Amino acid sequence: MRAVEIIAKKRDGHTLTREEIDFFVQGFTRGEIPDYQVSAWAMAVLIRGMNADETTALTLAMAHSGHMLDLTAIAPRVVDKHSSGGVGDKTSIVVAPLVSSLGLLVGKMSGRGLGFSGGTLDKLEAIPGFRADLTTHEFIAQLKEHGIVVSGQTHDLAPADGKLYALRDVTATVPALPLIASSIMCKKIAAGAHIILLDVKVGSGAFMKTEADAIALAETMVAIGRGAGRRVGAVISDMNQPLGFAVGNALEVIEAIETLKGRGPRDFTEHCLTVAAQLLLLADAARDETDAHKLARAALADGRALKKFGAWIAAQGGDARVVNDYSLLPRAAIVEDVPAPRAGYIAKINTEEIGLTGVMLGGGREKKGAPIDYEVGILVRHKIGAHVRRGEPLLTIHAKDHTTFAAAEDRLLAAYEFSETALEPPPLIHRIIK
């Protein structure tokens, strides 16, 4: 088998065999197939596509390029939940303790923010003392003892994916459905969870801008996961506006805790309940949809989820007193409202711009590994469909200085569109794929 022949085969639109994909991924991982061959192959994959069998083979080959975590010794059913990335998406911080409080074992490997999209680990690290980078040993120990752990991906998982992603980033081969799907799923599969709920975002603040693209990605990932013997479901959820009101690490932690206290934004609360319900169903922990929602709602209402949150944070070294004292979280020097520039109904919010403004304020990063400020961020005060009067607070900016505040204000106002006439807000959930 020769790499150049495999590239030529995909170039001509043919289907690669599992053996060919294994050979290519193994060769690349070992450094035997050079970058220039891999990038030509990736471009051919982007343009010619891959069928379900090829995509599953690619995912499994990348998953097996490093250590495969086996959680079966701990429990037969460990659950994980993955978001495709959005703005204000603090769902895992609520859902992980919520389903954990209902008896599910949550072993989640999570990511950091990059570009407009925030990351769960960054948000959790806003809590003083919280350790987001556990070793594999610590990950397993905490899962065993507390039934809940959320940590960064360990370095020895799916190294082929890290190499391939770095190359795709500089060769214009990122937006290839089989490569996106396999990149997400190989890490999930290597991380060992038996049950995976995918939250695929669609809209102006998501990587997938159209419902068709989001459904295609979700269906591909569900097929891959099942091909790898996992229970997988997907929720296609809206990202045409920030989820909830808060965008920014500490601000989102507060909003997540408020939600666990039953006082969260209506849309975000409903979203968390939907995701939790799907996890309960996948884990056979509820009879049906209605039962699952009822169980999840009860765990929020009676404080079980909040209690589990505190225990989880403490187990990972965090100061659990934040639950009742938000002043323990970092707070920005400048906290000021941005008034609505006109009266009208909020018609559109360029949500990617909201996310990028958060990055500009210091709350996210353009490049991997850059430091971030936990205290800065944005509170959107009204969502799409709401009527605002001219001059009333449209947003609140948490900034470290007046210069970034002013720049953020201009950028945020430019991201809004208003309408004279009333309009329907976008749906919260576009589709559920079981």
Place this chain on the structure above:
Amino acid sequence: MRAVEIIAKKRDGHTLTREEIDFFVQGFTRGEIPDYQVSAWAMAVLIRGMNADETTALTLAMAHSGHMLDLTAIAPRVVDKHSSGGVGDKTSIVVAPLVSSLGLLVGKMSGRGLGFSGGTLDKLEAIPGFRADLTTHEFIAQLKEHGIVVSGQTHDLAPADGKLYALRDVTATVPALPLIASSIMCKKIAAGAHIILLDVKVGSGAFMKTEADAIALAETMVAIGRGAGRRVGAVISDMNQPLGFAVGNALEVIEAIETLKGRGPRDFTEHCLTVAAQLLLLADAARDETDAHKLARAALADGRALKKFGAWIAAQGGDARVVNDYSLLPRAAIVEDVPAPRAGYIAKINTEEIGLTGVMLGGGREKKGAPIDYEVGILVRHKIGAHVRRGEPLLTIHAKDHTTFAAAEDRLLAAYEFSETALEPPPLIHRIIK
């Protein structure tokens, strides 16, 4: 401007600007754009294509990546002739002295054989003493003094092409029309000739297997050459069987000399006259097609072309006595006929296989820079459409030993197809593009 954006633009099927192509080629030549970006770009170009303006811009950018030879100071009209590569194609050895004897200045940079396709320089080097690798200074001096020079491409011409070709070879991006056309033409343009006749081969022993592909390549190259201010024409000629009878370096030199003496194979002679006539027309050295053919035929008939051949060979250090004494050329140890395995009309010859058998005998190379044997080769004794009796000589093999002879015999016989019924031979010239 960023390389990744240029790759993305071509990936999405858009047209690149001249500035973008210049930036990309210059960046690659200087080593600022890494191989892995260039190979992803090349794959996008292969699949998405390039229009005429893009292809011309790419060609000129590669031509200008190194030294541009300016021959205008020597003469306003220097001619060159290029073959796209075939089996038994010794046309340049006849046409260069033929048109030179009619007053044209021939300044030709030529290539070596690779794979099934032979190279003019290898053939000329079968002549004892012949120097095929002149310096730029020697090239110009000989062109001035003798009006004819055929030499290898100097290293400082179009270095971007050498780099790009090496990368294409290992990334399955060789068969891309704009890349093939620009690779050929950038060297021709950098080499300085004002008038270029392209001999594009089509058939089982050519890189272009279909007439449509050959015409597309020829038309693209003609458009590029004209876009670069050169006079360019093209002949689409048949390569469904070896040109003439001889395949092998010394054997082809003999056949070329025989042709210059007016005793060459009918098909090869006609081919040389057609190519020469087109060159004469491009150079305004003939009134019309009929006149051009008449002039060329006369120069063969009265010995002017042969005389010029001797002077040219001597000027480049070769032993011109070979003209009258073929024993000065190397001769193979084994020279034996292969009898026809059956009676019938010769219906097909897999000409690429004939070329590869020549390589196997030692007369060509699989890898650049490998040494070759000048004396080995194949004489086909009958061409397509001819009737052979069982047992009469079908081929003659010139081999260095019995082992390679036997292997060649098997391979050659497998390359022939016979028919019970008479059939028309393929046309010699498929089309002339003016």
